[in-house]
Amino acid sequence: MTTRSAPLYAGCRFPVEVISYAIYLYYRFSLSLRMAEEMLALRGDTVSHETIRAWALKFGQVIANRIRQCRLARGNWWHLDEVVLRIAGKKHYLWRAVDQDGFVLDVLVQSRRNKRAAKRLLRKLLTKQGRAPRVLITDKLRFYAAAKKNLTLRCEHRQYKGLNNRAENSHQPTRRRERQMKRYKSPKQVQRFLAIHDPIANLFYLHRDNRTVAEYRTARGQAFQAWAEMAGARLAVKTDPHLRACAMCPTSA
Structure with missing residues (x-):
């Protein structure tokens, strides 16, 4: 039936x-x-x-x-990282945030890697999560610290590449899909695809x-x-x- x-x-x-x-x-x-x-x-x-x-x-x-x-309330340790995507011959950046358990919190495709882009990601996370993180973990890109200061976040900020493997590893499924789809065609396509892909991946992320x-x-x-x-x-x-x-x-x- x-x-x-x-x-x-x-x-x-x-x-x-x-x-x-x-x-x-x-x-x-x-x-x-x-x-x-x-x-x-x-x-x-x-x-x-x-x-x-x-x-x-x-x-x-x-x-x-x-x-x-x-979904359940996600962790309060946010791991942030960005990765380069080549879309139609132009360089774009996929910004991603995951919690300490590896669940993807959000992604954002942007054409720049600067303070404004980092601030936009943090603002989007604060709006959707409804709370500030207890610990923010990033690599040594200085724009994260500048964006955090501009948004007056009082959380602890740890900047060390070795601590951010959680976020860096979360890019691997995106890279596999990029190869399977023979490169992404537009930033809008990437954003739309990952907005569906990541929640489904979270559901079946079983440790x-x-x-x-x-x-x-x-x-x-x-x-x-x-x-x-x-x-x-x-x-x-x-x-x-x-x-x-x-x-x-x-x-x-």
């Missing part, structure tokens, strides 16, 4: 489970649209890659917004190395349940019937 009556998918010819699975494949793994099309074809679902693209843009942002609304096999599988089952709830689809995988509600949802015990 499939779910066809979800308001989000009104008017769609395909069942909710097919649409949500296509979005999951595209944003969860480093797959091209044609790879996702082939994986759906193996299941017997004939969908063009352009249809998957349309689904990803139309429904992916809605699902990502729902994940953001149901596998710090868990037993049973704990990991339980956490993975919770993530699957949360995904099905956010996407408005029926859970297609078998899970423990005694599995608790996802800890990311505010209604969970």
